[in-house]
Each structure stands twice: as structure tokens, then as C-alpha cells.
Amino acid sequence: MTSEIIVNGRRYAAPSEPTVVVCIDGCEQEYINQAIRAGVAPFFASLGERGAVLTGDCVMPSFTNPNNLSIVTGAPPSVHGICGNYFFDPEQGVEVLMNDAKYLRAPTILAEFSKAGRKVAAVTAKDKLSALLGCGLEGVRFSAEKANEATLAQNGVDDLLAEVGLPLPAVYSAELSEFVLAAGVWLMKTMRPDIMYLSTTDYVQHKHAPGTPLANTFYAMLDKYLAQLDAMGAVIGITADHGMNAKTDSIGRPNILFLQDILDARFGAGTCRVILPITDPYVVHHGALGSYATVSSPASLLAEVTQCVAAFEGVDHVLDNRTACARFELPNDRVGDLVVLAKRLFTLGTSEKSHDLSGLTAPLRSHGGLSEQQVPLLLNRPVRRESNARLRNFDVFALALNRVI
Amino acid sequence: MTSEIIVNGRRYAAPSEPTVVVCIDGCEQEYINQAIRAGVAPFFASLGERGAVLTGDCVMPSFTNPNNLSIVTGAPPSVHGICGNYFFDPEQGVEVLMNDAKYLRAPTILAEFSKAGRKVAAVTAKDKLSALLGCGLEGVRFSAEKANEATLAQNGVDDLLAEVGLPLPAVYSAELSEFVLAAGVWLMKTMRPDIMYLSTTDYVQHKHAPGTPLANTFYAMLDKYLAQLDAMGAVIGITADHGMNAKTDSIGRPNILFLQDILDARFGAGTCRVILPITDPYVVHHGALGSYATVSSPASLLAEVTQCVAAFEGVDHVLDNRTACARFELPNDRVGDLVVLAKRLFTLGTSEKSHDLSGLTAPLRSHGGLSEQQVPLLLNRPVRRESNARLRNFDVFALALNRVI
Incomplete structure (x- = not known):
């Protein structure tokens, strides 16, 4: 051998x-x-x-x-x-x-x-x-x-x-x-x-x-x-x-930024697509809420979308595909146009109606x-x-x- | 009234x-x-x-x-x-x-x-x-x-x-x-x-x-x-x-970067002065270890000192006086030449011999x-x-x- x-x-x-x-x-x-x-x-x-x-x-x-x-x-x-x-x-x-x-x-x-x-x-x-x-x-x-x-x-x-x-x-x-x-x-x-x-x-x-x-x-x-x-x-x-880490306020309510709602309201419904790569068949215990999201956006809007998202409290970084993939050693073809990272106590969601939080029987902890x-x-x-x-x-x-x- | x-x-x-x-x-x-x-x-x-x-x-x-x-x-x-x-x-x-x-x-x-x-x-x-x-x-x-x-x-x-x-x-x-x-x-x-x-x-x-x-x-x-x-x-x-936050490894040992020792070894003893603004008369419970330090350095060495410190795992940011004071609304005349911030699980010390850790009867938690x-x-x-x-x-x-x- x-x-x-x-x-x-x-x-x-x-x-x-x-x-x-x-x-x-x-x-x-x-x-x-x-x-x-x-x-x-x-x-x-x-x-x-x-x-x-x-x-x-x-x-x-x-x-x-x-x-x-x-x-x-x-x-x-x-x-x-x-x-x-x-x-x-x-x-x-x-x-x-x-x-x-x-x-x-x-x-x-x-x-x-x-x-x-x-x-x-x-x-x-x-x-x-x-x-x-x-x-x-x-x-x-x-x-x-x-x-x-x-x-x-x-x-x-x-x-x-x-x-x-x-x-x-x-x-x-x-x-x-x-x-x-x-x-x-x-x-x-x-x-x-x-x-x-x-x-x-x-x-x-x-x-x-x-x-x-x-x-x-x-x-x-x-x-x-x-x-x-x-x-x-x-x-x-x-x-x-x-x-x-805990992703809540002082009384255990989840800190969530609903990115799809924000982008739909600002740029029109469906103009951008927010993907939550935490999603899997088992999301009851975290409601598919984590501190990382990717966004697909028309090229002409990339700068505006970046600025829009980065302005929110709770957002740590908004990186374009090239920067994010270089920094985190990610495959460019599978990441979307933007990578959004939340701060320690925050999570990123898509739209409020898409997240079932009824399974969150304990204050949200995620990653x-x-x-x-x-x-x-x-x-x-x-x-x-x-x-x-x-x-x-x-x-x-x-x-x-x-x-x- | x-x-x-x-x-x-x-x-x-x-x-x-x-x-x-x-x-x-x-x-x-x-x-x-x-x-x-x-x-x-x-x-x-x-x-x-x-x-x-x-x-x-x-x-x-x-x-x-x-x-x-x-x-x-x-x-x-x-x-x-x-x-x-x-x-x-x-x-x-x-x-x-x-x-x-x-x-x-x-x-x-x-x-x-x-x-x-x-x-x-x-x-x-x-x-x-x-x-x-x-x-x-x-x-x-x-x-x-x-x-x-x-x-x-x-x-x-x-x-x-x-x-x-x-x-x-x-x-x-x-x-x-x-x-x-x-x-x-x-x-x-x-x-x-x-x-x-x-x-x-x-x-x-x-x-x-x-x-x-x-x-x-x-x-x-x-x-x-x-x-x-x-x-x-x-x-x-x-x-x-x-x-x-906890500032330790998995078994509770403190994560410490002794900045004064590092800078003395690299640039000569006393060339730079590391100040730990956490220091007060009551340091038994944290050993004067926090995640923030300031450094005074000869102007000619600032770029090298910055590079030296920033290269260490556990260092989050090294900012010059002007950048740090603008970003954090600090008084320029009281901050030293560089501000060093550690990552969540790390602390910054001066020299190993200056910190009395005998009072750390529990794993280090600090800020x-x-x-x-x-x-x-x-x-x-x-x-x-x-x-x-x-x-x-x-x-x-x-x-x-x-x-x-």
C-alpha cells in the first residue's frame, strides 16, 4: 500500500x-x-x-x-x-x-x-x-x-x-x-x-x-x-x-434585514435576486436566517445596489463577485454578483413573508x-x-x- | 425653572x-x-x-x-x-x-x-x-x-x-x-x-x-x-x-498578542511605546488585557510598524491617528500615532512580563x-x-x- x-x-x-x-x-x-x-x-x-x-x-x-x-x-x-x-x-x-x-x-x-x-x-x-x-x-x-x-x-x-x-x-x-x-x-x-x-x-x-x-x-x-x-x-x-453567535436584541428578538424586500422596494420587484446559501431542507431551528447572502443584480445597478445595502445598520460588508471570491477563495461562477455579510448580531433574510419563524422556540442563534x-x-x-x-x-x-x- | x-x-x-x-x-x-x-x-x-x-x-x-x-x-x-x-x-x-x-x-x-x-x-x-x-x-x-x-x-x-x-x-x-x-x-x-x-x-x-x-x-x-x-x-x-466577549482558546487560555515585545524585538527596545487604555487601578479580573491598544512610534517607522502589527493573526485593524480619530470621533492629541484593534477572541498586551495574570481565576473575558x-x-x-x-x-x-x- x-x-x-x-x-x-x-x-x-x-x-x-x-x-x-x-x-x-x-x-x-x-x-x-x-x-x-x-x-x-x-x-x-x-x-x-x-x-x-x-x-x-x-x-x-x-x-x-x-x-x-x-x-x-x-x-x-x-x-x-x-x-x-x-x-x-x-x-x-x-x-x-x-x-x-x-x-x-x-x-x-x-x-x-x-x-x-x-x-x-x-x-x-x-x-x-x-x-x-x-x-x-x-x-x-x-x-x-x-x-x-x-x-x-x-x-x-x-x-x-x-x-x-x-x-x-x-x-x-x-x-x-x-x-x-x-x-x-x-x-x-x-x-x-x-x-x-x-x-x-x-x-x-x-x-x-x-x-x-x-x-x-x-x-x-x-x-x-x-x-x-x-x-x-x-x-x-x-x-x-x-x-x-446570538443574532438577537436584548430580549431575544431576531435581528433580521430582509434584503429582498429592501431591494424590491427600491429597485422594483424581482429586479434583484437574493439567495441565502444557508438554506437547506432543515431550517426549522434557524428559519434560514444567517449572516451571509448573495445578490444577483443587473450590471447597470450594481453600484447602486451596493450602496443601498451597505447603508443599513447591521451590514458588515458588501463585496462584488471578484473581490469576494478572491478574498474568500470562492468559485466565481456560483456566487452571484454581490456577497453581503452581516455583523455579528444580525442576520440577512429574503422577504419577510418567505421566512417561517414559528420554529424559533429559542432566541435565534446562527452563523x-x-x-x-x-x-x-x-x-x-x-x-x-x-x-x-x-x-x-x-x-x-x-x-x-x-x-x- | x-x-x-x-x-x-x-x-x-x-x-x-x-x-x-x-x-x-x-x-x-x-x-x-x-x-x-x-x-x-x-x-x-x-x-x-x-x-x-x-x-x-x-x-x-x-x-x-x-x-x-x-x-x-x-x-x-x-x-x-x-x-x-x-x-x-x-x-x-x-x-x-x-x-x-x-x-x-x-x-x-x-x-x-x-x-x-x-x-x-x-x-x-x-x-x-x-x-x-x-x-x-x-x-x-x-x-x-x-x-x-x-x-x-x-x-x-x-x-x-x-x-x-x-x-x-x-x-x-x-x-x-x-x-x-x-x-x-x-x-x-x-x-x-x-x-x-x-x-x-x-x-x-x-x-x-x-x-x-x-x-x-x-x-x-x-x-x-x-x-x-x-x-x-x-x-x-x-x-x-x-x-x-470571551478572549480565549477552546480550553480557556487567553489569546494575547504582546505588542511591546513584538515591537521591541523588531525595532529595538523602547523605539515604540504601546499604551493599553484599558489600564486602571483595578485590573485583577482582566489583567489589563483588552482588544484595543495605541502605539507611539517614530514617524519614519510608522508604515513599517503598521505592516508589522497588521500581519499578526488576531489583529483586526491598524489605523493611523488621523483615520482612527475621524472614524471613532477621538481627540487626536490623546491617541498616539497608531490605534490597534484586535479581533473578537483576541487581546493586546504590552510585554509578557508586565501583565500579572495570576488574578485570572476564570477564562479571560474582556472588551x-x-x-x-x-x-x-x-x-x-x-x-x-x-x-x-x-x-x-x-x-x-x-x-x-x-x-x-
Whole structure:
């Protein structure tokens, strides 16, 4: 078997010990910090002494799909093409989910290691990510959401509920993420994969602030499973797809700028098209409200639209396609004409009538902006660093495979 | 008696009912939000229906003294001159605290109302603010810290501990702020001031994240006293001097850039002088670490120093004196040559050996940067707004006196 592979121009040493990368969805660093303070996260607390506690920048937009794909390709969206959960497909002329593997423009580290003969497993919370993360992967891959449907032929495993020993979790639950971790521990015991990727969901983080009881309970659960993987001798790299911040006023009402309404009122209905790339099939817990939007606009109006949007309190940046794609390493053909970023406490919506906020049973917490870019980058072994250069969440496989001591 | 006064170019209607402005030191909006969620802040929760729940920007740097002075003058630091707790006084050629009233360049709303014959009271937590806030004030003014030393001649009240019914609080305590609120309620019962300013301390916020038990206990305490003031018929305006954010990595270690060490190593010891305007006599709970610093540098090196500092991860902006003073309305003669702002999770220090971090018994939380600029702006009455223009925390007196319905 080969001792290393090259994926998207980066070298990855083949693992001599099982290597697990965990993406904790929506893991603002403060969640870990507060769980440690509450005394419920001894594994996380131990990493300062025995491992590496670093901070990395996630890719923009700070959403789930772009970042999961960056982590498994080791590359920014300009390389892998996934720049949102949702986009306006100029080829089809329609707004579509970016869940299909046909949108992926780069091979994954997972697929390449599996093709090189290594045992690879990928477990995600929601099924929406399975097709992208599993693209080209010859091994085990399944979602907790559809664990009951997994078959040997399709997923490389079957009878999952009995094997993992947990019931099928609800899609909006902490248990969906717990199933991912429990399945990871089961896989490590039974199959002992060379490379395993575990990706949770941020249902808890959208609902609960760092240090509050249910957040601490969730991180205690993660801590317990990570400690088990650690005890089984795995090299573990932990990062997040994005952070998470409150997006409300002092009494918990969401701060929303309805961009489509604003632009329709100013330039005429439908003149501009606002796209919210946070949109996916599961928006109940955040109402499709994040801090990042793209706008398509007639070229003749671009300057005026920019000025109009930038004038609103709560808007952090309005960047044209070229500037945004250069700065954030995004694929120019999938971003629209303008990228709008909101400030930490604000979100961007389309039109007021399009957002169903009835599912917001807790004050809105969300992500998408630069304020959610800094995420944990943790390893259970010390790492060699060759410089103090900026780290990215998508360096986690390189750190875990090439740099642990 | 006059029906209005003009202070620093702004008109303030004389109050027909007692008007209380409360500055909750370090009140990131999320503290209130989480206390409401925990069910311990019914007064705050009620403001959405019966009052006004707005957000304002504090002045930069997001520190205590500049913002308290902006609130009581209704003006930015370029007008009142107080641009830090601490600065390099070019006249004396030394670094000094900016606590002395001689540094104040503008009259306060409190002083002007007292001179116009209105009953005015100002109560602060720490004594450091008394001289500045009390400047020209003919009425009641004292600090909780030195409540036992208050005399009729000096402070307009005496025998304070017995009157308020609380023991002298420790300077590092939640009780220091409680004393301020309790004294406010006592003053409202006994003297019924026309105008009262109550300013707390952020000891709790530096130690405890929003939604954690001691933070909720603190906001429950505030809520109880505010409800009492409300029940006595006061118009209440509530704001903050600045927000508060975690400044650590995932396991609670402070993120610090020691600027003086960096500049000494690069340009020679003492070539540049780094000033931390967060510095005051009470730094145990934050180690004098905030997200704002100023740098004095030889003119010939300015471009190089800027480039050197801006290259570090964690640095948000490096602005020259002219740019920073124009953007943040600061007094050019008191700011140094460069203003350095850190990102949300980072702080700026001088040299490693100058910071005593032994008092950091909890993971560092602090302020000073743009990430702590958005603060609550709450009133217990509805307000008329004439536009959606950006609000500032120092609009609170104008809102409470001129705009309540």
C-alpha cells in the first residue's frame, strides 16, 4: 500500500494508527471552554497538556456544506466548488440545493485513501451531506438520520440500530449527533478504520448558548465518546464547520434585514435576486436566517445596489463577485454578483413573508458571517508546526496525518 | 425653572418625572437575553411590550471611562476628551490615569441640570469614575466603593451604609454593583431626584458568560431593583459602556498578542511605546488585557510598524491617528500615532512580563474592540424615533428626556 497520497495538491501520509477527524457542527470555541469550566469535559480539558489546542479559520460562508467539503478535500470552495448549501444554478436557471455530488469539483481525502486500499468510514448526522462526503468513497458511509435504511451494498454496513445500540434519532435532536459519535466508537471497535470522518449537526448550538445546561450536557456527551476513541488509540483531530453567535436584541428578538424586500422596494420587484446559501431542507431551528447572502443584480445597478445595502445598520460588508471570491477563495461562477455579510448580531433574510419563524422556540442563534469564522482545531497528540501561519479548519487532516508527534 | 437645557449642542427637555439612566458595565446584550430565558428577569422581559428595546453602538475604544463620559455628556470622546482609562499625556511626558476632572473638556448633562436647579444624583460603583462624572455636579454623588466615606459636604449624603442598608461592598464583587442599584432605589424613595445616573461595574461580566448561573443571578438582582425604580414612576433608560466577549482558546487560555515585545524585538527596545487604555487601578479580573491598544512610534517607522502589527493573526485593524480619530470621533492629541484593534477572541498586551495574570481565576473575558461595540439601549416607556439612523449609547439621555411617549 502506498505510504502517502496527494489530494488537491497536498500530501497526506497514510496513517499508521487509526485517524479520526471530527467536525463538531457550530462549535463556537466557547462551548468547549464553558463545558470544561462546568467540569463535564475532562477529555477536552486534557488536550492542553497532552495534545494541541489551536484555532483555525473556517471557510466563508461560515456554513455547513462548504466547510465539510473543505475539511474532506483539504481545499477552499474555489477548488471543490461547494460554496453554500443552496445556490442559483446559472446552467439550469433555477435555485437548487447543492447537495448533489455532481456539484463537487475535487476529490476527497476520504475517497483517495479508500482507493489506495485504506479502510475508510464517514458518518454524518444529516443525510444531506452523505452524497457529497461519500463521493468516490469505497468504504463505510451513512447518515445517522437514515441509519435504519443503511445496507451493506449501499453503505458498507447494515443492521445499524442494533449494532450501535441506539434508536433512530429525530432529525432535530441532540441524539442525531450522539448517534454519529456512538457509531464512530462502534466502527472503531469492530472495523478499526484507518481513516474515519465524523460530522455532527448544530441543532443544539442553534438553540443553546455556551455554558447553559443543555449545551454543557451535549459537550459532556461528545467528551465521553471522544475519550473512548482516544482510549482505543486513535489519533483524533477535532474542528468545526463554523462558530455560532446570538443574532438577537436584548430580549431575544431576531435581528433580521430582509434584503429582498429592501431591494424590491427600491429597485422594483424581482429586479434583484437574493439567495441565502444557508438554506437547506432543515431550517426549522434557524428559519434560514444567517449572516451571509448573495445578490444577483443587473450590471447597470450594481453600484447602486451596493450602496443601498451597505447603508443599513447591521451590514458588515458588501463585496462584488471578484473581490469576494478572491478574498474568500470562492468559485466565481456560483456566487452571484454581490456577497453581503452581516455583523455579528444580525442576520440577512429574503422577504419577510418567505421566512417561517414559528420554529424559533429559542432566541435565534446562527452563523454565516466573519464573526463565526474562528473555530477550534484540536488534536489529542502534540503537533509540529513549521510556522505561525494562519491555520484553517481544512488543515485538520494534514495536521492529524502529517504533523502529530 | 428652565424647561430645557442645551449641553454640547444637544437639547434636553427637563424631566417632568424622575428620569434614571443606568449604565450596566459590560452588558453584552446576551446577558439580558439569557437571564430572560432563565426566567429571572421579568422587568427586562416586559420592555418589549411596554417600552423600547433598541441597540446602540458604544464609543470606541469600548472601555468604561470613555463611554461613561459619552453617556453623561451626550457626545463622543472628540468632544469630551476622555478616550481611555489611561493615556500618555504628551504635556507631562508620562503615562497617567485619565481619572482627573482636568482631562474633561465638556460639561455633563448632570452638571448642567443641577446648575439649572434640578435635583441630580450620580452613583458609581468604583470611585475612579466619581471625579469625572461628578465634575460640576451640584447634588448627590458618590461611589459604592467609598460609600462609608461619603459626607454631606463632599457627596451630598452621609451615613450611607445605614441608609442603604447594605454593608460596604468589596471592590471586586457583584455586591459593588448591587450597592449602586440599592442606593438608587433609596435615593428615589427619599430625595426623588429629577435626574439620576447609576453606573455599575463589570466584575461579574469579566468572570461569567451570559446564561451561566452567576451571570443570571446578577441580572436577576439588577432586574429586581430596576422593577422597584419602575414601580416608583421613574422613566428609566438602560444602556452599557461596552459589551463583553470571551478572549480565549477552546480550553480557556487567553489569546494575547504582546505588542511591546513584538515591537521591541523588531525595532529595538523602547523605539515604540504601546499604551493599553484599558489600564486602571483595578485590573485583577482582566489583567489589563483588552482588544484595543495605541502605539507611539517614530514617524519614519510608522508604515513599517503598521505592516508589522497588521500581519499578526488576531489583529483586526491598524489605523493611523488621523483615520482612527475621524472614524471613532477621538481627540487626536490623546491617541498616539497608531490605534490597534484586535479581533473578537483576541487581546493586546504590552510585554509578557508586565501583565500579572495570576488574578485570572476564570477564562479571560474582556472588551475594547469593535466586537464589543453593540450594547442594549432600553427604555421602560415607548419612544418616538424620527429615523432609523444609527443609535449610540450616548443617546440614552436624549431618548429618555425627549422621546418617551
